Amino acid sequence: MEQVRVRIAPSPSGNLHIGTARTALFNYLYAKKNNGKYILRIEDTDAERTSQEYIDNIFDSLKALGLSWDEGPDVGGEYGPYTQSERFDIYPKYAQMLVEKGFAYECFCTPEELEAEKEEATKNKQAYVYSKKCENLTEEEKEKLRAEGRKPAIRFSVSKAQKAFHNSSMLKFNDLVKGELHQDMDLIGDFVIMKSNGTPTYNFAVVIDDMLMKISQIIRGEDHISNTFKQILIYEALGAEIPQFGHLGMILAPDRSKLSKRHGATAVSEFVEKGYLIDALVNFVALLGWSPSDGNEIKSVDEIAQDFRIGELSASNSIFEYDKLNWMNSQYIKKLSLEELKERLKPFLEKYDLSELTEEQYSRMVEVTREPLTILSDITDAVPYFFGENVEIEESVKTDVLAAENSKKVLKEFVERAKNWSFDEETLHHKLEEFRGFFKEQGIKPKETMWAIRAAVTGRTRGADMCAILAILGKDKVIKRVNQCL
RNA sequence: GCCCCCAUCGUCUAGAGGCCUAGGACACUUCCCUUUCACGGAGGCGACAGCGAUUCGAAUUCGCUUGGGGGUACCA
Numbered sequence: 001m002e003q004v005r006v007r008i009a010p011s012p013s014g015n016l017h018i019g020t021a022r023t024a025l026f027n028y029l030y031a032k033k034n035n036g037k038y039i040l041r042i043e044d045t046d047a048e049r050t051s052q053e054y055i056d057n058i059f060d061s062l063k064a065l066g067l068s069w070d071e072g073p074d075v076g077g078e079y080g081p082y083t084q085s086e087r088f089d090i091y092p093k094y095a096q097m098l099v100e101k102g103f104a105y106e107c108f109c110t111p112e113e114l115e116a117e118k119e120e121a122t123k124n125k126q127a128y129v130y131s132k133k134c135e136n137l138t139e140e141e142k143e144k145l146r147a148e149g150r151k152p153a154i155r156f157s158v159s160k161a162q163k164a165f166h167n168s169s170m171l172k173f174n175d176l177v178k179g180e181l182h183q184d185m186d187l188i189g190d191f192v193i194m195k196s197n198g199t200p201t202y203n204f205a206v207v208i209d210d211m212l213m214k215i216s217q218i219i220r221g222e223d224h225i226s227n228t229f230k231q232i233l234i235y236e237a238l239g240a241e242i243p244q245f246g247h248l249g250m251i252l253a254p255d256r257s258k259l260s261k262r263h264g265a266t267a268v269s270e271f272v273e274k275g276y277l278i279d280a281l282v283n284f285v286a287l288l289g290w291s292p293s294d295g296n297e298i299k300s301v302d303e304i305a306q307d308f309r310i311g312e313l314s315a316s317n318s319i320f321e322y323d324k325l326n327w328m329n330s331q332y333i334k335k336l337s338l339e340e341l342k343e344r345l346k347p348f349l350e351k352y353d354l355s356e357l358t359e360e361q362y363s364r365m366v367e368v369t370r371e372p373l374t375i376l377s378d379i380t381d382a383v384p385y386f387f388g389e390n391v392e393i394e395e396s397v398k399t400d401v402l403a404a405e406n407s408k409k410v411l412k413e414f415v416e417r418a419k420n421w422s423f424d425e426e427t428l429h430h431k432l433e434e435f436r437g438f439f440k441e442q443g444i445k446p447k448e449t450m451w452a453i454r455a456a457v458t459g460r461t462r463g464a465d466m467c468a469i470l471a472i473l474g475k476d477k478v479i480k481r482v483n484q485c486l
Numbered sequence: 487g488c489c490c491c492c493a494u495c496g497u498c499u500a501g502a503g504g505c506c507u508a509g510g511a512c513a514c515u516u517c518c519c520u521u522u523c524a525c526g527g528a529g530g531c532g533a534c535a536g537c538g539a540u541u542c543g544a545a546u547u548c549g550c551u552u553g554g555g556g557g558u559a560c561c562a
Contacts, residue, residue: 011562046561111560118558127488128558153560178491187489187558195560202562222491226557229490249492249555256554284498287511291499295510314499316492317555324498324512334525372524436521450521462523 004036005216008062008069009206012042013049015267016061018320019221019251019259022285025301026248026313027219028067029286032305039213040072042083045205050085061268064278066301071213079213084205091200094208094238095154095193103160103237104193106152107134108145129189130155154194156204158185161233171229176217176246177313183229191230203227207234215243219310222247222317246310249317251288259320275348275376276325280332284325288318298331326374333373342366348377352387361472368464385458386472391481393459401461402485406444407452413438414453415482423475428467456485 008024010016031038040062044050059074071077081087098104114130121128135157137145142152162169162185172182193204200208206227210218228245235242253263265271271281279300286304287297293307333341345366346354354362369382385391393402401407414435421431436446451461457478458469470478 009562013562043562049561107560109560114560122487125487155560181490183490189558192560197560199560201560206562221556223556224562225490227562247491252555254497258555287498289498291510293500295500297498297511314492318499319497321497321512327512330525432521446521448521454522460522464523466521 003214003216004031004034005039005214006031006036006219007039007041007210007213007215008067009041009043009209010058011046011049012044012051012054012058013046014054015057015269017259017266018268018271018281018285021061021065021268021281022251022288023220023248024062024065024067025282025286026290026310029301029305029308030217030219030246030310031070032302033308036216037070038067039077039079039215040069040082041209041213042073042085043202043205044083044085045199045202047085057267057269064272065268065282066278084209087205087209088199090212091205091208092194092198095200095204098156098193098234098237099154101237102157103164104154104156105135106137106142107155107190107192108137108142108150108152109134110150127187129187130191132157132159132190135190151196153192153196155190156193156230156234156237158188158190158233161237165236171232173228173232173242173245176219176244176310178222178247178315181225181228181247183226185229185233188229188233193234203230204234207231207238207240210243211235211238211240217244217246219246219248221250223250246313249289249314251285252317252319254319254321256319263320264322275378276329277332277336277344277376280325280329283332284328287324288320289314298328330374333370333376338363338367341370344376345379348379349383351380352383356387357472364468364472365464368468382463385460385463385469389477389480390484391457391459393455393485394461397455397459397461401451401455404448404452406448407455408486410439410444410449410452411456411482411486415479415486418475418479418482421475423471423478425467425471428470432467453482456482 006027008020008027010020010024028038030036042055042058044055062069069075071079071082073080073082076082095104099106117131118128134152134155145152162171166185169185170182171185171188172180175181191203192201194200209215225247228247232242251259253259255263259266265274268278268281272278282301283297283299283304286299286301290304290308290313291297292299292304299307336344342363357365365383365386369379373379373382417431417435421427432450436449439449440446450466454463454466454469455461457473463469473481
């Protein structure tokens, strides 16, 4: 296949999952690296589980991730429509074609009959394979069943395909990331390709769509490996060219189970709401399975694309640990310009009245509080003392710091002196230095001196640079708070 | 149960027979810087799942065992 065409095909039965995001990323990277096209297709054959809300979420998240698609439901393209529910009229034709070629047949079995077969198999400790009892139904028998009101599903005949295209029962393909994979076709039961309600099953719809959309490489999670064998059989029966497959390890939770809500966020949008930067998220997720050749792990999508080789991806599963994500997010926060950071922080400062601060004061506040931020939402608890007249004093601060005799001495002296200071940072810096020196001679450590002031003004023992805090708050508020404390 | 995939520090990984007394990153930890927290800097701790086989030589090849994951639907 000359043109590289890859796709991401989420099914809108939930918000865009972080695992799907990673699959999307690797497809995007592959397309980028190979000058190919990257296509978005919505797989909504199961009407029960799809909702517009999820579709919107998937679009928004994918866009936010910066993985823009060349063809898709919204932007269109040569091979549309790109939403499976809008393609329902094209699947029956191909199913019919397979029936005519003898690679598929109508099946009238009821769910109960099928269930019984399955139970029988488990009882005998055998792999369940459909009995094929409908494969050789005569026209009369079919008519009779139809007359009973039964609606047939269409099943793919694995044995027919095997006879037509293979010498042995071993089906093999060369996976882009895992190497040679194989499966005994005798263990693949005749699977349904068209449901009795006339809609295609997943395995059938994907093949038809990927074929028609000329997809050249299919990169997806390894939970699809078993589907791949079925799909290869369909391609062969259709006489279509078989694309290359690449199966990625899965993302697991720290307890090695599937990543789910009980482990925290799973959707990209949830991470964003929590204060993760989308660039950090993408970078982090890329590192699950891929590693940079130069050892520098902080990289943009474009940089990763240059360095991306699908064969070098890890074949194993990887565990999603927050530690590294957090570190990475903090690195990306550090790289943000002050202006950008000021904007991004606003959603997390809604509980405060930002109008209390001038633009300059807000800038300075962000500047002096940004250092320890891991996620944007950390700002919420980092800045309460910049707002309001009074300040809430932490219990431990009251008992440990403020109760100390030295603290009272320091604070009294502070009020006396500060009255005459000009509250700009430069002056404060010098004055406080003098101030510390004054107490040091009396045997009070600089640290203690500063703690007393910090405790009285912010109610805490830790926080941003003291001079900046004092300057932003201004003389009146500072003295008021200290007096109140005394 | 049956089938498939995977297996290097706690985690993400480098490593494609000798360059490995196994390298990096995160986490943890020690020290330094410092008016606090943090940031930053310099160190430290820490792994080839087990057993066999091939080979002069194996983390790297093969087999078995164990462990983990996935699939087993008229879900996708």
